[in-house]
Amino acid sequence: MTPAIDFSGRRALVTGGASGIGEMTAKLLAELGAAVMLADLNRDALPAALERTGAAAWTAGDVASEDDSERMVAEAADRLGGIDLLFNSAGIGDDLVPLHRQTTARWRRVFDVNLWGTLLISRAAGSLMVAQRRGAIVNVSSIVGLDAFPGRSAYGVAKAGIGHLTKTLACEWGEYGIRVNAIAPAYTKTPMVKDLLDRKVFDPGIIERRTPLARMAETEEMAKAAAFLLSDWASYVTGVVLPVDGGWSAYGAAGDVVKIRHE
Numbered sequence: 001m002t003p004a005i006d007f008s009g010r011r012a013l014v015t016g017g018a019s020g021i022g023e024m025t026a027k028l029l030a031e032l033g034a035a036v037m038l039a040d041l042n043r044d045a046l047p048a049a050l051e052r053t054g055a056a057a058w059t060a061g062d063v064a065s066e067d068d069s070e071r072m073v074a075e076a077a078d079r080l081g082g083i084d085l086l087f088n089s090a091g092i093g094d095d096l097v098p099l100h101r102q103t104t105a106r107w108r109r110v111f112d113v114n115l116w117g118t119l120l121i122s123r124a125a126g127s128l129m130v131a132q133r134r135g136a137i138v139n140v141s142s143i144v145g146l147d148a149f150p151g152r153s154a155y156g157v158a159k160a161g162i163g164h165l166t167k168t169l170a171c172e173w174g175e176y177g178i179r180v181n182a183i184a185p186a187y188t189k190t191p192m193v194k195d196l197l198d199r200k201v202f203d204p205g206i207i208e209r210r211t212p213l214a215r216m217a218e219t220e221e222m223a224k225a226a227a228f229l230l231s232d233w234a235s236y237v238t239g240v241v242l243p244v245d246g247g248w249s250a251y252g253a254a255g256d257v258v259k260i261r262h263e
């Protein structure tokens, strides 16, 4: 058995690789030996992300566009000589308003980037993996895709859809030696969440009290879970949506209403 995760000789495509969870995962995959291609909508951020992560190359485009998705996957396969690993991290948050105040355009965009983007990139990369009869994909759901969060209908439906897509693709592609899993992160200290904290949209104290591990996650903690699922250490794991949430989804008590004595 290999004593450590080793991605030597593996070729990885990471969407949303210019920031946050995608960037940190790209960095970890590269450190563990993979040749990594970053794909992101934010063209300006990609060159610096390439430096920070040690990735081999980058490509810019919108995962929600069929043309861009197919082009980015083709570029990655060209540049790296194929794709063995895919991490679908590109995503955007929503406006935290109830459905009756949500515009069609905004709802659609949040849904399209998160779910449709994951589907389009997975279809393009998955076609190559089916042909080579090998591959591993990790998608990014969310605790918001596991349970209902008011004000997050577009994001929640998309993230729940990613969970279901993950299981479906695992069943469709298992016979080709392709594993498909997802992580479901809770609040993670990325630029996306830091911005919401700065604008006081979230109260960190409430999040910490609601989380059994009593803190928010670091991006490294998401990267390590993703790397495990992408690696041969998870060779018999497929169709799983793994909460990486400090116990958030296990917690069923009434929050601050219940006080237990620890001594």
Ligand SMILES: NC(=O)c1ccc[n+]([C@@H]2O[C@H](COP(=O)([O-])OP(=O)(O)OC[C@H]3O[C@@H](n4cnc5c(N)ncnc54)[C@H](O)[C@@H]3O)[C@@H](O)[C@H]2O)c1
Binding pocket: 015, 016, 017, 018, 019, 020, 021, 022, 039, 040, 041, 042, 061, 062, 063, 064, 088, 089, 090, 091, 092, 093, 113, 117, 140, 141, 142, 143, 184, 185, 186, 187, 188, 189, 190, 191, 192, 193
């Ligand atoms: N941070 C959290 O607390 C948290 C919790 C649960 C799930 N997630 C999910 O994790 C993933 C990464 O989020 P993050 O917190 O690292 O955010 P982030 O904003 O730091 O990074 C997201 C990256 O995706 C890129 N992106 C956005 N739209 C794109 C598009 N249409 N095409 C290509 N790239 C696009 C952005 O430019 C950015 O570089 C997202 O799917 C998010 O929904 C985050």
